[in-house]
Each structure stands twice: as C-alpha cells, then as structure tokens.
Amino acid sequence: MKILAIDSSGMPASAAIVRDGLLEAEYTVHYKKTHSQTLLPMIDEISRMTELDKRTLDAVAVSGGPGSFTGLRIGSATAKGIALALSLPIVNVPTLEGMAANYHGSEALICPMLDARRSEVFAGIYTYEEDPQAVISDGMSMKILMDQAPVSVEKLCGKLNFLYEQTGRKILLLGDGAVMYRNIIEEILEAPHMYAPANRNEQHASSVAVRALEMLAAGKTETAEEHRPIYLRVSQAERVRKEKLQEAQKAGN
Amino acid sequence: MEEKREIKILGIESSCDETAAAVVVNGREVLSNIISSQIDIHTLYGGVVPEIASRKHIERVSQVVERALQTAQVTLDDIDAIGVTYGPGLIGPLLVGVSAAKAIAWAKDIPLIGVHHIEGHISANYIENKELEPPFGCLVVSGGHTHLVLVKDYGEYEILGKTCDDAAGEAFDKVARAIGLGYPGGPKIDKVSKEGNPIAIEFPQGKVRGSEYDFSFSGLKSAVLNYLNACHMKGEEISVPDVAASFQKSVVDVLVSHSMRAVSEYHFKKFAIAGGVASNSALRAAMEEACRKRGIRFYRPSPILCTDNAAMIGAAAYYDYRKGIRSDNSLNAIPNLKLGER
Numbered sequence: 001m002k003i004l005a006i007d008s009s010g011m012p013a014s015a016a017i018v019r020d021g022l023l024e025a026e027y028t029v030h031y032k033k034t035h036s037q038t039l040l041p042m043i044d045e046i047s048r049m050t051e052l053d054k055r056t057l058d059a060v061a062v063s064g065g066p067g068s069f070t071g072l073r074i075g076s077a078t079a080k081g082i083a084l085a086l087s088l089p090i091v092n093v094p095t096l097e098g099m100a101a102n103y104h105g106s107e108a109l110i111c112p113m114l115d116a117r118r119s120e121v122f123a124g125i126y127t128y129e130e131d132p133q134a135v136i137s138d139g140m141s142m143k144i145l146m147d148q149a150p151v152s153v154e155k156l157c158g159k160l161n162f163l164y165e166q167t168g169r170k171i172l173l174l175g176d177g178a179v180m181y182r183n184i185i186e187e188i189l190e191a192p193h194m195y196a197p198a199n200r201n202e203q204h205a206s207s208v209a210v211r212a213l214e215m216l217a218a219g220k221t222e223t224a225e226e227h228r229p230i231y232l233r234v235s236q237a238e239r240v241r242k243e244k245l246q247e248a249q250k251a252g253n
Numbered sequence: 254m255e256e257k258r259e260i261k262i263l264g265i266e267s268s269c270d271e272t273a274a275a276v277v278v279n280g281r282e283v284l285s286n287i288i289s290s291q292i293d294i295h296t297l298y299g300g301v302v303p304e305i306a307s308r309k310h311i312e313r314v315s316q317v318v319e320r321a322l323q324t325a326q327v328t329l330d331d332i333d334a335i336g337v338t339y340g341p342g343l344i345g346p347l348l349v350g351v352s353a354a355k356a357i358a359w360a361k362d363i364p365l366i367g368v369h370h371i372e373g374h375i376s377a378n379y380i381e382n383k384e385l386e387p388p389f390g391c392l393v394v395s396g397g398h399t400h401l402v403l404v405k406d407y408g409e410y411e412i413l414g415k416t417c418d419d420a421a422g423e424a425f426d427k428v429a430r431a432i433g434l435g436y437p438g439g440p441k442i443d444k445v446s447k448e449g450n451p452i453a454i455e456f457p458q459g460k461v462r463g464s465e466y467d468f469s470f471s472g473l474k475s476a477v478l479n480y481l482n483a484c485h486m487k488g489e490e491i492s493v494p495d496v497a498a499s500f501q502k503s504v505v506d507v508l509v510s511h512s513m514r515a516v517s518e519y520h521f522k523k524f525a526i527a528g529g530v531a532s533n534s535a536l537r538a539a540m541e542e543a544c545r546k547r548g549i550r551f552y553r554p555s556p557i558l559c560t561d562n563a564a565m566i567g568a569a570a571y572y573d574y575r576k577g578i579r580s581d582n583s584l585n586a587i588p589n590l591k592l593g594e595r
Binding site: 034036037038039040041043044054069070073074076077078079080081082083084085086224225227228229231235236237238241 | 305319352
C-alpha cells in the first residue's frame, strides 16, 4: 500500500510518501511562500528522491479541511488532478484528525485546534485505544470523542474538563489555536494538559497518511469527481445573504 | 525526426465564473468544448462572488476535464500538452484550474503551458477562421477587460489602448442593474435595446482626453445614473428600451471609432473582436459595417467561443507549444497578469 499525502490546509505545506509502515519521504515547509508555488515542486522532489513510479501509488490522501479556504482548494485541486490522471481513489482526511495522528497511539485526550477567527477555533478531540483490528503497527486505532467543528475556546475547554473527569486522561493541545489562545486556555482549562513541541504542533503529511491508512481500511474513499474540501463554514456572502433573508422574513411577520 | 502532425492540447479555464475544459487539435480544430457556468448562483448576488466561484470551480473541475476528454474520445495518454489560464482573473478561481492542471501534467508527465486569458480570447478567432493569421488588429471586450490590441505574431502583442476604469462589460452590468434588468447585463441590454431608440438620449462617449486609443466607461455609467435620477426627480417616465439602446450605442460608438482609427493608422487588413461583449449584436453589426466600408476582413467568434471557454486556451497554448514555451511545477496564478508578459 503506497500513499501520496498532502496538507496545504494551513501555514505549513507538507507532502509525504508512505509505503505500508514506512515513511519513505516527507517534505514540510512553514515559510512565507504560497502553497500554489511550493506544493507541487515538493511532491515532485520527494517523488524523484524516492524514484517513485507514479503508477504504483494506491491512493492520494489530502488534508481536506477545515483550514484556509484557498489552501484547502490548492490541496484538493492537486489531489483531484493526480487522482484523475492516475485513476486513484482520494482519501479525504479531516484536517484535525490528521493533526491528531501526530500523536498516533497516545492514550491522552488529543485536541488539535486551528484559529477560525470570529473568536472561535476549529477543534476536535481524539484518543487512541487498543484495537484487535488496528491497521497501524502499534495496534492502536483512533477514537473520535468530538468531531471537528467550529467552537469557542471557552466551550472547548469546558468539554475537555468534562472528558478529563470522565476518563482521567491528560490533555495534549496542539495547533496554532493552542498557541494563539494559550492565555484563555490557562484560565479555564483545569484538567492537566500540555502543549505540543515544534515537531508535533502542526500539520504533517505523514500524519495525514497514517490517518488515511485507517480510513482506507474502513473503505472511506472518494473519487476525484466526488471530492470537495471540508470548509465547515459557508462563504461570507452566503452568510450575509441568509441573515438578510431572515431579517426580511422577521420584518414581514 | 518527423514532426508529429497532430498536436492535441487539453485546455483548462477557471478565471472567473466558468469552469471549462476542451481538447483542441493544432490550435484550430475543437474536439470538445465543455463549459460549466455558475451564472445562476451569482445572479442571486448581482455579480460574481469570488469565494462562491472558487467553491464551484473545485466541485466541477474534474468533471469538466473528464467530459472534455470523453467527448473528444481521447485519454490523457493522447494529450501532448495542457494549457491553463493563469491570469488575469480572480485569484481563488484561477488557483483551482492552475493547481489541477499542474497536478495532471505532473502525474502524466505532460508539458504544461500557462496561458494569458486575453491571449485566449484573441485566439478564439483562429478556431473558426482557419486562414486567419497575424498580423491583425483585435478588440477584446468582456466583463473584465477592454483592450485594443495589435497582434503582431502568435504570442506577440502590443496593447494600443485599454480602459482606464470600468471594462465595457462591467458598464453593461452596472447600467442593467440601474434600469432594473438584472445580472448579467450584457445579453439583457442587447435584447431590450432592439425595441429602443438608440438616439433618444445623448450619453457621453467613453473617450479619454489625450489618449486616442484608451477607453473610460465610468463617466458614461454615471451619466446614465444621473439621467435616471433626473427623470425620477422630475417625475418623468423612463423608457428602459430607449435608455438601454442609447447607452449601448454610446459604448459601441467609441469601441468602433477607436478600432477604426487603429485600422487606419496601422493599416490593418484584418480586424477581429473577442470576449464576452463581442457577442453583442449591435457591436457585431457596427464593427462589420465599419470594416466592410474600409474593405478589410472582419472576424468574430461564435458566441460560444466569445464567452469564457477552454477551447480558446487550447488554441493559444498550441502556438506557445510550437515555440517551445513551457511552464514548470511552480506556475502560480497571477490575478493582474499583463498581456505579453510571462
């Protein structure tokens, strides 16, 4: 099983080739250049370094969102192009599940969060449990405790406090949201928690690939035609229009 | 080595609100021309919303490519190069087409060629006129562009004049909105003008003092708005067909007079129009008549090739392909790309 994985959902751009249990190559850049210029050259570089025969790929995994709308579309369009050209399935990995896989196998409450503006974060809560059917070599599989969604930091911390009381599991925080809202988190989050170090804090295509392996085993794939990003938010124009229509309706009643 | 006779190019276009793909042979023969328009969605907002357009493009890009290949009865293995619009246009929409085109080209080891959107519009004229070759003059008029261009050779252009403010098509949209015709304004004004008197109201021409080939349509648009306002204040009834026809005449007049001035000065034997507004029946008729009077050949694409489409991108890419022009994996979308620059 050979997977090409990409993540351009946030500030870092990342590409990886994973063959079964082996990470053959990974290239991650967190610098100012735009993903549209960097992502494909990075894919090309790791492919050449590992002498990849593209016809031997089994799937393309993409970090599908949430994230920067433009970044998500660059990743999606790239995945679609490759999948269409090579007749491959796409594994649409929810971005926060991919990030949680930075800690694959950990029994902590893993909580990746990304700044979502409008005083919210995109966040999810995950953990790993022993699983006889596990696809990954450590015998652990991901369990989703809170599916990724836009949420206020306050509400998220409340949920984490609650889950800690229930499970006794410590909390691992990661993502740019955890860095940005650290002050608020420190005020509200009573449960024991820690922040991810630099090598685990952000999006990594290798983690996207690891999560994709689990999803592939569960048959969760899409065709190029079916695939679309997971925005988790409507566009501003749609939101404004909906609000106006609702107001007009209220005024009419 | 004998040169391959048939060069098949897959064109991809997503610069505004049309997701399009096409297969074109040798820059002139269209095997397929698939266009997925988003006009219905943007009509709700009175114009193109970039984020919504980008979302629709990503939903449709692989469908249009696959349909273009199927309709042409080819596979990617038959494709010699991929041409993609990389500017000018809306950044979000452009990035979808560029990213997808780059990925397909990379996956199949097919050469990639970034194409200028206006160059595509100009090249639309090659498709139905096999004998047309540069040099010639071309007026490109659309919702986003108004350019008077000297086409010196394939891929070589000199911009003689352009708009200083609104594009001609933009003026159509704004005036259509003001007189209650809605979006998109071009076809609606064209239609209603047929029942109006084009000399009923005298609107100013979109000329620019001191630059004989440039255009300005924002003053004309304001004049129409002022006229409507004045009628409203005086309680006079407005004739929508008359306003539309008079406005349209004013736009067409300046487009034709600037074009014909260029014809005289540069001794063009051939003149072409291109872009969405080139579908306008009054412009087509006036330009044809002006060219006939001067004894020069007039060219205009069929309406399906005037609107944003990918066949024109495939046509333009062919001539770049023959010159050995290639884009690499780092090709980026450039929203304000200038004609003739790379």
